[in-house]
Amino acid sequence: MVNGKLRDDGYRWRIDKCTQCTCQDGQVHCAVEPCETQITCPPRHVLKTRNGDCCPSCVEEDGVCTVFGDPHYRTFDGRIFNYQGSCKYVLSKDCINRSFSVEVLNEARYSKTFSWTKSVTIKVNGTKVRLGQYNKIHVNHKPVKLPYIELGVLTVFQEERNVNVRTNLGLKVVWDGNSYLEVTVPSYYKDQLCGLCGNYNGDKDDEFQTKKGDIVRTAEEFGNSWRVGRMKRCTLPQPAKSPETITWSNPDIHVRALRECNVLKSSVFKPCYRAVSAVPYYNSCYLDAGECRPRDRCYCQSLTAYANHCARSGIKLGDWRTATGCDGIRCGNGQQYMNCAPACRRTCKKPKRDKSCRRQCRPGCYCPPGTVWHRKKCIPLDECPS
Numbered sequence: 001m002v003n004g005k006l007r008d009d010g011y012r013w014r015i016d017k018c019t020q021c022t023c024q025d026g027q028v029h030c031a032v033e034p035c036e037t038q039i040t041c042p043p044r045h046v047l048k049t050r051n052g053d054c055c056p057s058c059v060e061e062d063g064v065c066t067v068f069g070d071p072h073y074r075t076f077d078g079r080i081f082n083y084q085g086s087c088k089y090v091l092s093k094d095c096i097n098r099s100f101s102v103e104v105l106n107e108a109r110y111s112k113t114f115s116w117t118k119s120v121t122i123k124v125n126g127t128k129v130r131l132g133q134y135n136k137i138h139v140n141h142k143p144v145k146l147p148y149i150e151l152g153v154l155t156v157f158q159e160e161r162n163v164n165v166r167t168n169l170g171l172k173v174v175w176d177g178n179s180y181l182e183v184t185v186p187s188y189y190k191d192q193l194c195g196l197c198g199n200y201n202g203d204k205d206d207e208f209q210t211k212k213g214d215i216v217r218t219a220e221e222f223g224n225s226w227r228v229g230r231m232k233r234c235t236l237p238q239p240a241k242s243p244e245t246i247t248w249s250n251p252d253i254h255v256r257a258l259r260e261c262n263v264l265k266s267s268v269f270k271p272c273y274r275a276v277s278a279v280p281y282y283n284s285c286y287l288d289a290g291e292c293r294p295r296d297r298c299y300c301q302s303l304t305a306y307a308n309h310c311a312r313s314g315i316k317l318g319d320w321r322t323a324t325g326c327d328g329i330r331c332g333n334g335q336q337y338m339n340c341a342p343a344c345r346r347t348c349k350k351p352k353r354d355k356s357c358r359r360q361c362r363p364g365c366y367c368p369p370g371t372v373w374h375r376k377k378c379i380p381l382d383e384c385p386s
Contacts, residue, residue: 334378
């Protein structure tokens with residue numbers, strides 16, 4: 001008798017995903033399914049318990065494409081290249097079923113040679129999400145507050161300094177509001193994708209596949225083929241000098257680049273060396289110093305990319321941001337860095353919260369509570385001139 005019903009001898013059923021019971025000689029016998037304790041997964045696979053399974057098994061890990069610095073690209077298949085285009089480009093899209101697309105707009109930022117990612121546009125199931133500077137978010141051309149949820153389609157939410165987008169397709173996007181970007185896709189998208197993030201087929205040697213399907217040799221030709229939109233969106237002419245030339249030709253920049261990037265060779269990152277090579281990230285860091293203002297701390301982009309790669313490989317580095325000076329923006333004139341501060345500055349003339357200010361909060365340098373902005377510095381409210 002099972003659940004009030006008479007069952008035949010030999011009848012089997014599960015009371016949970018790990019326990020199987022059997023009717024035998026009028027008795028119920030239950031046993032827990034044993035799981036293998038020592039499993040070694042092949043490269044690019046992780047140990048994971050799938051829905052409905054009792055024991056973990058090796059499954060192919062998700063594909064991750066990273067964009068950082070001025071800008072550098074690490075494709076889904078692991079190839080790292082530099083491309084200085086300053087227009088709008090297809091970063092990644094489903095070229096088979098056209099289920100989603102991710103585009104980036106690059107701009108010349110404080111530079112005649114470098115470009116940086118300015119904004120990201122995600123299109124999925126008829127919904128268009130734009131991630132802009134200072135984490136300004138628009139959905140279908142309208143500004144939105146976070147968290148934003150569109151049932152059955154996507155969710156947009158803030159997590160520490162980043163904005164995260166999660167879609168029902170398994171597509172994930174992380175944006176830092178400045179120029180760092182991660183795109184993650186499930187492994188079932190293999191051999192379906194195209195764009196600057198590559199074709200995701202497990203072979204890094206054929207990444208430079210153009211929109212027409214040709215394999216080209218240079219990153220410039222590859223990148224140019226994925227340009228979309230009108231040319232007036234482009235902000236930078238073809239550079240006359242390479243970033244390497246700028247860095248090496250200026251002794252001051254060279255010394256600063258070595259000082260900033262050599263932290264990748266320090267004990268902070270040493271636990272990750274065997275799992276992830278720091279060399280390409282060091283090279284990217286060095287190139288970024290070419291026309292980067294010291295206060296912008298561009299080296300933190302390469303360090304972030306390397307630390308995140310280490311984390312995906314199961315290596316924890318501790319509080320590397322504090323150890324490297326990447327834990328927040330240094331502010332002057334009595335200001336403090338805040339991830340979500342009032343967008344409208346409080347002053348001696350307007351010391352209270354401006355109810356007419358409808359702009360979203362945003363990260364940046366602002367006067368701490370109890371102080372206001374006056375003559376280019378923060379002062380206590382009681383020191384305001386009467």
